[in-house]
Amino acid sequence: MQQTLKNAAKLFIIALGILAVAFPPNSDWIERAYVNGAYPAWEHFAVSVTAPVPWSLGDVAFLAGAIALVSRIVAFARAPRRRRSILNAALSCVAILALYAVWFTVSWGWNYARAPLESRVRFDDRRITPQAAVKLRARAVARMNALAAAAHAREGVPLDTPALYSAWLPAVMRGGNDWTPLVSLPKPTLADPFMVASGTSGFINPLTLNVALASDVLWFERPFDLAHEWSHDAAYAREDEANYLAILTCLRSPDPAVQYSGWFELFLYLPQARHYARREFVPLVWRDFAALRERNARHVNVLVAHWSWRTYNAYLKTNRVAAGIANYDQVTRLMLGVALDQRLLPLAR
Template identity: 25%
Template sequence: MKIDKKERNKLVIVGLVPIIMLLNSVSKSVPQLVEKLYSTGINKPIRQLLSFISSIVPFSAAEFLVFTLIAILIVMVVILIIKIIKGGFLKQLLNIAAYLSGLYVLFMLFWGFNYNRLSFDKIAGLTIEKSSKQELYELCELLIERANNLRAQVAEDSKGVMHIEGGYKDVFKRAYLGYSEAAKLYPELGGSYGRPKGVLLSVPMSYTGITGIYMPYTGEPNVNNNIRDFMLPCTTTHEMAHQRGFAREDEANYIAYVTCTSHPDADFKYSGVMLALINSMNALADVDYEGFRQLYFTYSEGIKRDLQDNREFWKKYEGKIEKISDTVNDTYLKSNGQADGVKSYGRMVDLLLAEYKSGRME
């Protein structure tokens, strides 16, 4: 069978997949090289360029791209089925293989190798080591004190729940300030990037339990703007961490905390501390439930209202779609080397404990 130029190109694209997979596997053993050559080397200008291009449009280009890519795949599968029935399906099978292979190769080139960069504790000069229940308890105590103080400085709505007057648009506008400050200590967080984008279909997105998503193909941090105000700043800065090449979820959470608490405004500081507090108290509840209960009663009434409001909000969206989404996300995380899957979000506490024990935490 004669192979034309187009088919040859498609075979080349498919052939790149095992090469990229091998390179990905090998690069896991040389994080310092990945950090220097890829994450802070060739990949940073790529991320910044994609971010600049997508910033030209005011809406989330990623949101439209996702539906477009899915629609293309559906059409290709339908054509394949027709070809199977009528005959001559091999060319269409190659088309689908080349399409999916191209998406994978671009994902890895645009962002994927960042999973193999230096871990943030190495970048930040923190030492992660085993911590006692008492140290975790003391960390939670400190975070509660900070959260209580900050909660008194933020605005409330008529229900007594934390409220950001300008909404998500104001959060997106101010979010860079925390990164500007944090970059003075950690230059890897610096750089020129486009603003975060709100998801138009945020309400349907809430049924998946997803609060934000970074799109490597467009360089955009996308935020579910339907979530509660006290979580908006930390969710936004979490997705911005991915934009800056930090792929691991636990590290993006910690960076969200760092950049929020570096921010000049109290609403960002409160959001960052609350993210840290929720993760730390969940960890404490697993190992010392009585200690967790004791500390919970020291929350200010404002914090309790915020948390209750958040629980009631998410209860409206619970269901099968969320479970399916969680399974898909878990599989994705595991496929990218986060062995604990969704549970990797809890590793943020190790970084918080390392910061606490280093004496850096206020």
């Protein structure tokens, strides 16, 4: 009888996991009741709890799940043959996975069901043309060249995260949030060796909302990468939207190093010319391109990176981001199609 009740509880958890993942609420409910309803309370609680801790509580959550799975498998393997039950062991393992699926979905994953940013701001797809993209790329090149010397002069200066937050928050609010997100500094993570080997610059742990940046992120990448992960924390799950908000954040900053970070990353996401003459970039910019290549050649494992990005591509498509990892590059659409005011903030619809 007791085992029957346990199995019933496991089946209930599994059913919840399937419902949470397979049947997300509609985007109107997500925007009203989740993104601007329940999620802010959870985000404030999670960040308040995790911020003072010097390491990632997301690692603890992951390890707890892994230990629970391994313990169930070991218990099954060590049990006497007559007491073994493949069904009970399988239900236990699937129930643990389902519990984490519910945790992921309710904690953060429902943000994938949010309506696209262009539905909340003034967006005109007629502005998205090859000519406009070329013009934006030329502006990015010009700004990178103009800012390079001032940015490199601040290479050794620690990033002013409160100032970055001040530039970031208005863009997040203009994008549809009616609440003020809390943020924290990046946490060291056990996943760092994998991030370095796969070329992953950062991530948000969806279970605890910890932000992590790879240990080999370069100084001119850091402002953009941190603003990108903060945007995920603020309920912008789509990669193009997190990129867009991170770029606007950097361009709005008075710090030349932060501005340089934004223009540099924007340039990398824009459609590229086949060849660039040496004179098109100042030597400092070429040096930064070389630093990226050298870092990647030294750290990135091609097989790990290929597997990682294929897996993430499948993950994004599972969460209804049809473009998969190509969604990163769709920031070009937003940069060209969204109208901005004089403060580089999106105009509301």
